[in-house]
Amino acid sequence: xxxxxxxxxxxxxxxxxxxxxxxxxxxxxxxxxxxxxxxxxxxxxxxxxxxxxxxxxxxxxxxxxxxxxxxxxxxxxxxxxxxxxxxxxxxxxxxxxxxxxxxxxxxxxxxxxxxxxxxxxxxxxxxxxxxxxxxxxxxxxxxxxxxxxxxxxxxxxxxxxxxxxxxxxxxxxxxxxxxxxxxxxxxxxxxxxxxxxxxxxxxxxxxxxxxxxxxxxxxxxxxxxxxxxxxxxxxxxxxxxxxxxxxxxxxxxxxxxxxxxxxxxx
Amino acid sequence: xxxxxxxxxxxxxxxxxxxxxxxxxxxxxxxxxxxxxxxxxxxxxxxxxxxxxxxxxxxxxxxxxxxxxxxxxxxxxxxxxxxxxxxxxxxxxxxxxxxxxxxxxxxxxxxxxxxxxxxxxxxxxxxxxxxxxxxxxxxxxxxxxxxxxxxxxxxxxxxxxxxxxxxxxxxxxxxxxxxxxx
Numbered sequence: 001x002x003x004x005x006x007x008x009x010x011x012x013x014x015x016x017x018x019x020x021x022x023x024x025x026x027x028x029x030x031x032x033x034x035x036x037x038x039x040x041x042x043x044x045x046x047x048x049x050x051x052x053x054x055x056x057x058x059x060x061x062x063x064x065x066x067x068x069x070x071x072x073x074x075x076x077x078x079x080x081x082x083x084x085x086x087x088x089x090x091x092x093x094x095x096x097x098x099x100x101x102x103x104x105x106x107x108x109x110x111x112x113x114x115x116x117x118x119x120x121x122x123x124x125x126x127x128x129x130x131x132x133x134x135x136x137x138x139x140x141x142x143x144x145x146x147x148x149x150x151x152x153x154x155x156x157x158x159x160x161x162x163x164x165x166x167x168x169x170x171x172x173x174x175x176x177x178x179x180x181x182x183x184x185x186x187x188x189x190x191x192x193x194x195x196x197x198x199x200x201x202x203x204x205x206x207x208x209x210x211x212x213x214x215x216x217x218x219x220x221x222x223x224x225x226x227x228x229x230x231x232x233x234x235x236x237x238x239x240x241x242x243x244x245x246x247x248x249x250x251x252x253x254x255x256x257x258x259x260x261x262x263x264x265x266x
Numbered sequence: 267x268x269x270x271x272x273x274x275x276x277x278x279x280x281x282x283x284x285x286x287x288x289x290x291x292x293x294x295x296x297x298x299x300x301x302x303x304x305x306x307x308x309x310x311x312x313x314x315x316x317x318x319x320x321x322x323x324x325x326x327x328x329x330x331x332x333x334x335x336x337x338x339x340x341x342x343x344x345x346x347x348x349x350x351x352x353x354x355x356x357x358x359x360x361x362x363x364x365x366x367x368x369x370x371x372x373x374x375x376x377x378x379x380x381x382x383x384x385x386x387x388x389x390x391x392x393x394x395x396x397x398x399x400x401x402x403x404x405x406x407x408x409x410x411x412x413x414x415x416x417x418x419x420x421x422x423x424x425x426x427x428x429x430x431x432x433x434x435x436x437x438x439x440x441x442x443x444x445x446x447x448x
Contacts, residue, residue: 036360037382047444082382121379127439128363129356131431132422136359139423140351141336142324145283 037079038086039122041068046119053119056112058097062090089115190226192233199230203240203255211242212250271298272306276323279310285329285420327419328426354394361387365397365412366430372409388412396421 035041045064046053069083096111110116203209211231218224231253234240244251278294279286291303307323307330314322324333334342343350354362364379365371377384391397398415402408414427424430431439 036356037380039381079382086381118378118381122381123440124433124436125360125363125367125379127436127443128367128431129359130439131435132363132366133353133359135422135424136353138336139421140353141339142333142423143339143342144324144331144333144420 038083039119040126041065041083042086042115043119043123043126053116053123056116058090058094058112062087062094065090190220190223192226192229195223195226196230196233199227199234200239200255203253207254209253210250211253268302268306271295271302272309275303275306276310279323279330279332282331284416285327285331287329290329324423325425326423327416331420355387355390357382357384357387358390362391362396362414362418365391366414366418366427369413370400370411372403372405372411374409376412 035044042061042065045051045061046056049060049064051057051061066087069087093111093115199209199214202214215224215227218227231240231242231251234253235242238256240253241256242251242253274295275291278291282290288300288303288307291307292298292300295303310323311325311330313319320338321332321334323330353359360380361376361384364376364384368375368379373385373388376388388397392399394417395415396418397412399410400413401411403411418424419426419429
């Protein structure tokens with residue numbers, strides 16, 4: 001990252017230490033515990049340096065930010081990626097700001113805008129968190145019936161009083177559910193005419209058809225059989241030619257280029 | 267004061283595991299006008315605040331519910347043999363706050379707000395039933411859409427989502443934080 005003249009770097013190269021007593025023990029782990037994520041880290045840096053969030057000196061903040069990333073001792077790839085992503089965003093913003101422009105940018109076109117909006121929103125969420133935490137701390141001390149755990153250990157079933165009617169009713173309900181579960185699958189009726197048309201259309205499109213493949217793609221045995229009848233019918237009426245090179249090999253089918261044929265689609 | 271009505275309503279709130287709404291009470295107490303029911307509930311709430319009472323009526327989740335007082339937490343836990351109730355992790359709370367204020371939201375929207383992948387936090391919140399899936403967004407990939415649940419309101423003792431800390435309250439917190447640092 002090149003030094004930029006318009007933004008002098010404050011306070012030398014050492015980045016500010018993370019908050020809390022753990023700060024003394026350096027290292028990435030410490031930082032991971034302290035910061036919820038890259039935005040949290042950025043907000044911390046911005047506040048630490050008393051920077052106006054609407055006018056962030058990108059170069060300075062990027063340097064501090066990268067300083068933190070470099071202090072890692074252990075790598076947690078998932079988290080790392082999130083931190084690096086924001087680092088990339090910072091550098092991108094800086095590069096945008098360095099580009100010479102014909103006219104001054106309007107405020108709404110400030111390349112920092114994307115980041116600032118995110119930071120402001122995140123800042124609000126964090127503030128809301130502290131308020132919600134206060135509520136949680138009070139509520140957690142008040143026991144409501146829906147949060148009461150069962151006094152008996154789990155898996156210990158209460159003995160129930162049941163009549164033989166209950167038992168019979170459960171049984172019938174169970175049987176009924178079974179009956180509902182058993183579905184009778186009705187085969188689709190496949191008319192020979194329809195199949196014939198389908199086959200001829202396919203033959204016209206493909207020139208040569210691998211009949212075994214076609215046969216196997218049928219949804220039911222019935223459909224497969226009908227398609228075979230169709231093939232026989234087409235061969236008989238001299239619309240198509242079917243050739244099987246060897247026993248049990250596939251049958252290649254193509255339309256006969258014979259002017260006398262009576263193809264349904266012409 | 268109609269003390270019979272008050273006793274009845276206390277019984278109804280006692281047996282219910284979820285907040286009892288005014289509408290539910292009205293449906294049960296046929297013919298009793300809403301303002302009478304409301305007056306009875308108000309008195310129950312006042313009664314509960316008395317020092318000699320260990321259970322009180324709270325307004326939460328759009329209705330009334332019985333709850334113990336914070337002062338008795340330790341003994342209650344001792345009886346139930348519970349070490350302590352776990353607070354949400356800060357990641358969990360942050361995720362919950364993002365959902366509460368921006369709902370309905372998808373996982374990627376929550377992650378974008380936090381700058382951190384929130385898949386795991388969402389899963390935990392779902393397991394705790396503090397959030398719920400309300401459908402899929404008509405967007406590429408049809409991502410799941412999340413909202414806070416009724417349990418969420420109860421968990422934080424909120425009557426409705428309107429009870430969430432307002433923009434003004436949040437702004438005040440932010441100013442205070444800045445004042446401390448300055």
